[in-house]
Amino acid sequence: MSDTIIDPNFKAPEPERVGAERGSLTRIVQELVFTVDHKKLGLMYIGSGLLFFVVAGLMATMMRLQLAFPNGEVLEPEVFNRLFTMHGTAMVFLVGMPIIFGFANYLIPLMIGTRDMAFPRLNAFAFWVFFFSGLLLYFSYLGAPGLYAAGSAPDVGWFAYSPLTAKAFSRGHSTDYWTLSLLMGGIGSIATAINIIVTIISLRCKGMTLGRMPLFVWLFLVVAFLVIISMPPLSACQIMLLCDRYLGAKFFDTQAGGSAVLWQHFFWIFGHPEVYILILPGFAIANEIIPVFSRKPIFGYPIMVAATVMIAFISLTVWAHHMFTVGMTSMGNTFFAISTMVIAVPTGIKIFNWLGTMYGGKLRFDLPMLFCIGFLFQFLIAGLTGVMLSVAPFTWQLSDSYFVVAHFHYVLIGGLLYTVFAGIYYWYPKAFGRMPNVKLGHWHFWLFTIGFHLTFGPQHIAGILGMPRRIFTYEAGRGWELWNLLSTIGVLIQIPGILFFVINLIYSYIKGKKAGDDPWDAWTLEWSTTSPPPEYNFAKLPVVKSRRPLWDAKHPEDPDWKFE
């Protein structure tokens, strides 16, 4: 099988390095800082993403404690406002983006059978730009007060609607930290996107036509294009905001004839595709895991690719559904409502094709598949509440309410985070050579799933009952008490779930069962090399004849290439 591709006698020479002894702290730091290896960078992306995830998650916990009861007195209003701003910004830019880039980095070269990304040093640069942009954002707690002592961490919300960000309403430097951090992060994202596109276009191994690429790689190609299209508007409006704040420009200065709505257009032209930039990688992971654990190829590969491309195109035309309440014309509202609904069609195709993949298979409920089934169920809910929100009149009630909060947490936790967990459990043996612990994984899954639904399910109802988002307090008697209390209890159940996850990562690294090259009996190229893969990935670059090269190797009597 795999030894048809790898030369078992080949031993790579240990690279010569000047510096500390192997295993010493200095050496580890050196290796992290100097590395241009896509696998190390990928793990560093995911690791730092998880680190920021824990921080931003604890911020959310503090908010939930404040809101557990009416007239909560846990936090001051300013502190609360900073928390939700930092939580949102961090979760999107410092958790979602690095984790998906981590997966891309680690897996794309392995899946397309090459030795590294096209531009390894650009890759390292992008990682460090991202990492320091995160530190810069959090440094605002210390740095933003400056000499004025006005301000601290940003408190303008993660989409920072103007003119709340103008000097008049946001004194001190908090907004500047937010702006500069996002500008920096944007540079890193664009660099990575370029790297991904070039890698996929030009470094595929012999025989891997576009039509034989794993869907994972296809989806990341689309994501990378979306990043390149949607990041520049974000950077542009950040620069405009900086000009407003320091150079006397008036783009968003409503007192001087500027437009508050202009910011929203710029931001959401970035912001909506961003949602798909985050969720398509989730789909990408599900596209790899569901077939392997159903023991069938993905159902309808071509239409899955087509649906992805369609989603990407349509996602560029829907941004103003975030703006149904700003007073667009009825024509404008109708256009954006309908374009948003249309996105449900390709998304539905994907869900049905996953079900089609599972149908008639032999489902194995290992940890990755467990999380993928959670993903399917939760993403269905997220998609349907999304359809409801596309109905502009419905959104006139629900926009900026807790219903929206529930909706996008179902998308980003129920959808993205579940597939990220699935992906981590799936590729953990590849990256570390050891199997994740099943028992700890089950504790993680069930605690987190119960906690997640208990946290965000009730928020739908709170929203329907008129609870606006981003309020640090509410009065008793509005009918929101029960739902908020349940929500807070849910968070307290999620936390041990995450603890089990972290413990599992560490425990399995030390004590996990040895995994071998291909523990899941999978079909894509990354499983043909050793676990963990050597720095150069493949001793001999593979040659493929179908979408499932390892299936062909394992079933020479019934290879895929006969049917494709």
Place this chain on the structure above:
Amino acid sequence: MSLRGTFLSLVVRVCGVLCVLTAPALAETAGLEYPMRRVTDMFKPLSRPAEMISEAAGVVLLICLGIFLVVTGLLVFIVIKFRRRAQDDGREPPQIYGSTNIELAWTVIPILITVVLALVTSRTIGEIQDMPMPANALKLRVVGHQWWWEIRYEDLGIVTANEVHIPVSDRDRAKATPTHIVLQSADVIHSFWVPQLAGKTDLVPNKTNETWLDPYETGVYFGNCAEYCGTQHANMLLRVIVHTPEGFAKWVASQKTPPPAPQAAEEIKGHGLFYANSCINCHTVDGTVAEGVFGPNLTKLMTRQTIGAGVAELNDKTLWAWVDDPQKMKTGCLMPDMQLLEPEVDAIVAYLKTLK
């Protein structure tokens, strides 16, 4: 009627369930003749635009519920039916790569559903947004401020704050007396949201938006600012008091009667303090030199139900606490702690209490 009626009753039933679960305080009254409508359930509309929304939303909710049940059922069925059994032979299942017909089916059906949703949506958008206002509609202007609402009845010569008073309308369109509201902002973006009366509309600086209310029943309707607008966004609460026509006329008349001149010594002292301190830089009392525009108009302060844009019910205690130090009640609000001595607070409160 029948279609609309069916959905309406369904929506009411769905919400009935919600309300049984949530609403402890429906029968409560404000001590006046109108019920307090604290639980702002969007599926319990009491005004034409809110009702149109909840009908359309009800349709969408039903369709989505249907899809949810079908797909979840399918998922559960597949997970149970096709799980690997203990006595599995270890052979791979038949490898199916796809099926054009099946994929076509699950492309076309969602498209058809989308067409239905698109029709419902565009019709409702048009009906609500492009509704012509009759000539007898009450016109008023709501201006958002950090963190309170300025409410101006230009035709009636009334300026008030945080509580919108309007007359009740009628289900019969011929007899309806809707209220037409122009929405503007003095600083950042806010959003006007009283769920039982209408969907929300933003108040955007340097832009004029509009909304309309057409309530069927009297009551004190609760609402919030729904766009994050800074530190005290949470305490930018809104009440719409829907009067009977007579009640509204009485309210208008009372608002136009100037408050009595201060009589008692304490009141006169407070009056002096009010005008000697910087209160008048921000507040207006009609017919006096107090002409500030940054804070709420205080001319008929004591006719309001709340203080600090809903941060507390207005009574002697809360008024005293507010004048003493608004930062304690509403941290970060733009009214500073005036560092008054207690006797000064007593006097100013005594004066303010004459503003009725």
